[in-house]
Amino acid sequence: MYSHVMSGTIFGIQGLMIQVEADVSDGLPGFHLVGCLSNEIRESGERIRTAMRNSGWYLPPKRIVVNLSPADVRKAGSGFDLPIAIATLVSMGAIPQERIERMVFIGELGLNGAILPVNGVLSVADCAAKSGYQYLFVSKENQAEAAMIPQLKVIGVENVAETVELLGNEERLENAIFYRPQENMEHCQETTCDFRDLKGQPMVRRAMEIAASGMHNLLMTGPPGAGKTMAAKCLTGILPDLSFEERMELTKIYSVKGLLAKQEGLIYKRPFRSPHHTITASSLIGGGLIPKPGEISLAHNGVLFLDELPEFSKSVIEVLRQPLEDKKIRINRLNHTYEFPANVMLVGAMNPCPCGCYPDRNRCHCSMLQIQNYQGKISRAMLDRMDLHLTLQPVSYGEMMQEADGEDSASIRKRVEAVHNLQQERYRGLGIRFNSQLTVEGMKAYCRLGREEQDFMKEIFEQKKLSGRAYHRILKLARTIADMDNKENIELPHLMEAVAFRVSGGGEDE
Amino acid sequence: MNEEFYAFWLSFCTRVPLGKLWKSVNQLGSMEALYYAKEKELSLFTEKEYAYIRQMKECQGIRKLWEEQSKQDYQFLSYKNVLYPSKLLELKEPPFGIYYQGKEEINPNSPVVGMVGARNCTIYGSEMAYRIARELGRQGIVVVSGLAAGIDGASHRGCLDGGGYTLGILGTGIETIYPKENYNLYLEMRKRGGILTEYPPETKPLPMLFPRRNRLISILADFILVVEAREKSGSLITVDFALEQGRDVGVVPGRPCDALSMGCNRLLQQGAKCILTPEDVMEAVLDSGRFVNCKTEKPKVNTDLGLAPKEKMVYSCLRLEPQFIDDILCQLKLSVWEGIQILTELEIKGIIKQNPHHYYYRVQ
Structure with a gap:
């Protein structure tokens, strides 16, 4: 008898519905799995048969064929164990076919029949809800994650026997639906670092606020101990929480990577990822036989902090160039192209020279050539993509011992939030959220310059030998500064400040 | 072969102390004599130095370079040449020859x-x-x-x-x-x-x-x-x-x-x-008394830069040596963004500069 059950898998970070078909017929006894399967699914036959026997069903000595369609998508992961078992049971007549219409099953089986959690449930749940399915069966551990999709009735089950029992009893099924408790939106901010503790350093504060307001890339240069890492950590404290759509996107990525904490709801904090400088290119941007998102996608809508930037291998830094422009990663494999979101604010930190003390020539004995070589590890193309260049100097003892606290993160955050809201209002319907994401088209509309401002930019362009990209980035940065100033148009002072945060072309060798 | 060539050849012997070369030229009477000297006559040099001199003598490259000299951009002047800078002859051991490239008409009397x-x-x-x-x-x-x-x-x-x-x-x-x-x-x-x-x-x-x-x-x-x-x-x-x-x-x-x-x-x-x-x-x-006819007019210093009061205030904080932007901002009684703007403005006017990034100094 033929039967079919719906399941799902992940494709990139999106869900993809997969139909599992089973047929029990006369012939040589056997259990055959077909449909472009990876090894872990191919070997699931043994697992499923044992799990079913231990749950009380003996497979009849008949020819059982299971097919996963569409057959041209390569399927991987262990989430098909449960739907295969259910499909087999349906075709054996243990469950009526009409009972499982509009239901989706995902889960791995243990030999004892237990249902185990899998990665990427959120994406599949989202996809199932959009495709019009009503019920989703997952393991108990996955139920909280799946239930983030409110349109879906999620049922967490512990083993195969329980699943079959629930399917046979309408009333018990409705009772077993898991609902998420009302989320507490008042999250307490984890205070790892606060701007209150950052003494002196007015430039750092200003630059951080601008960067956070428009989600602009930032490069910090300074000697060891100047507080680069601390400043970067403070940055998370002044970034507003994610919006609902942003949270959804981000949680999906973490779910696919299997990084979601159990029972935790949608991620509400902007991510802050700081990979070590030994990272490889594929773990930074994503990769693998079936591509998985990398660090840059995990930092989506948040901060990717690269400490000791010149220590990263050159090829690793250079792969960031394209995603920093496109805000997404495209990974090509023979059959498909996978796309991962990568809308990050890149924060880099580096020493000015090998010893770190330049330009303090009393301590720095590096030759100009050494310094140039060191700074040259970051290509001009990469520097162009950094909107704010910030120089730091170690704080003096006097500044450190200052009694008066600086402004704390919470009040800076309020201002940043206001600027974020302003931008969201302006860019509604354009598919972007921040000034840093403006396209050239968008800039024509929102970064208009008056006569005086145009003259100024012309002079700057020639004097500083800017590239076209640098020019556009200055305008975007000035847009953010104007927003912070609550001005409709970009004015001369805004441009001047934006220019001050950019290094001029080839200044060192003069 | 003329004297120029022997000076040219001697300039290649950089691994032998110049003093020893001069001594032996003076002993033998001329550079040519040194060129053709036998080992006995060159007791001044160590074995290694002599081997080096002989190697240089046999080096075909030097001769070739000499013959092609007219094709080169530089000119070679031996110490016997009239164009050789006379001041160099004040040295105890002047170079046997110099290589020069550049402008030719130079006022020899300029300090x-x-x-x-x-x-x-x-x-x-x-x-x-x-x-x-x-x-x-x-x-x-x-x-x-x-x-x-x-x-x-x-x-x-x-x-x-x-x-x-x-x-x-x-x-x-x-x-x-x-x-x-x-x-x-x-x-x-x-x-x-x-x-x-x-x-x-x-x-x-x-x-x-x-x-x-x-x-x-x-x-x-x-x-x-x-x-x-x-x-x-x-x-x-x-x-x-x-x-x-x-x-x-x-x-x-x-x-x-x-x-x-x-x-x-x-x-x-x-x-x-x-x-x-x-x-x-x-x-x-x-x-030093050597020069009399040198113009000594004092250059005019233009102190008025035509700056707005706030700009003047920022400018007065700057010095000849570069100062870090945070230190400048801390001295000013202006908001941070205003300070940054004025610094940029002054920089564009060309009266201050930054090098490296965010270290400002005066230029005029």
Whole structure:
């Protein structure tokens, strides 16, 4: 008898519905799995048969064929164990076919029949809800994650026997639906670092606020101990929480990577990822036989902090160039192209020279050539993509011992939030959220310059030998500064400040 | 073969001490005699040195280079040549010949100032060197230096920008550009200034060759100016040469706590002339009594920059040496963004500069 059950898998970070078909017929006894399967699914036959026997069903000595369609998508992961078992049971007549219409099953089986959690449930749940399915069966551990999709009735089950029992009893099924408790939106901010503790350093504060307001890339240069890492950590404290759509996107990525904490709801904090400088290119941007998102996608809508930037291998830094422009990663494999979101604010930190003390020539004995070589590890193309260049100097003892606290993160955050809201209002319907994401088209509309401002930019362009990209980035940065100033148009002072945060072309060798 | 060739050949023998070569030339009577001398006659040299000289003699490359000399951009002048700088003959052991490339019509009567200093200099040092050299260039004074990084480069650049003639003494072969960051400067000096070396073409930058060229700088100059030197530095070797050769030495002072000014301040302590402005240099050069017909008009200093009050306030906080932006902002009673704007404005006006990023200093 033929039967079919719906399941799902992940494709990139999106869900993809997969139909599992089973047929029990006369012939040589056997259990055959077909449909472009990876090894872990191919070997699931043994697992499923044992799990079913231990749950009380003996497979009849008949020819059982299971097919996963569409057959041209390569399927991987262990989430098909449960739907295969259910499909087999349906075709054996243990469950009526009409009972499982509009239901989706995902889960791995243990030999004892237990249902185990899998990665990427959120994406599949989202996809199932959009495709019009009503019920989703997952393991108990996955139920909280799946239930983030409110349109879906999620049922967490512990083993195969329980699943079959629930399917046979309408009333018990409705009772077993898991609902998420009302989320507490008042999250307490984890205070790892606060701007209150950052003494002196007015430039750092200003630059951080601008960067956070428009989600602009930032490069910090300074000697060891100047507080680069601390400043970067403070940055998370002044970034507003994610919006609902942003949270959804981000949680999906973490779910696919299997990084979601159990029972935790949608991620509400902007991510802050700081990979070590030994990272490889594929773990930074994503990769693998079936591509998985990398660090840059995990930092989506948040901060990717690269400490000791010149220590990263050159090829690793250079792969960031394209995603920093496109805000997404495209990974090509023979059959498909996978796309991962990568809308990050890149924060880099580096020493000015090998010893770190330049330009303090009393301590720095590096030759100009050494310094140039060191700074040259970051290509001009990469520097162009950094909107704010910030120089730091170690704080003096006097500044450190200052009694008066600086402004704390919470009040800076309020201002940043206001600027974020302003931008969201302006860019509604354009598919972007921040000034840093403006396209050239968008800039024509929102970064208009008056006569005086145009003259100024012309002079700057020639004097500083800017590239076209640098020019556009200055305008975007000035847009953010104007927003912070609550001005409709970009004015001369805004441009001047934006220019001050950019290094001029080839200044060192003069 | 004429005398020029033997001088040319001798210039290749860089691994034999110059003193020994001169001694043996004097003993044998001529350079030609040295060229054809047998081993017995050359008891002065060690076995290794003799082997080296013989190797050089058999070297076909030198002969070929000599024959093709007319095709080259540089000219070779032996010490017997009339064009050979007469000042070099004051040396106890002058180079047998020099390689020169650059402008040819030079006023032999113009005063010459040698400028030396640290390669890893501070912005303060390079700015001072640049300004002084620029003013000297304007006044028609020749600046001689070593075409190295740092103070040397800034001095040459300054003199060229002032429209003067500047001479670079290389420690390498004439076509070797070292260090690489002076590439543009080197090319410009070949056109508008001059380049001189005693080492044969294609000599690589070797540490042992550099101190020797310093004696050429000091002998060619009428006055030696030191800008930024550590307590143990190559610039002080030049000063020693200068004092031996009877040249006056002037020093640009620095702060006592700066390691890079320690050598300079020590010289001041020992009685060197304290140089604060380009006029001080000119006075010192004229004092030596050799030059009478030199124009000594004081350059006009334009103090009014036409700045708005706030700009004036920011400008007054800046100094010659670069200051970090945070320190400037802390001194000002302005909001941070206003301070940043004014700094940018002043920078665009060209009266202040930043180098490296976010370190500002005055330029006028």
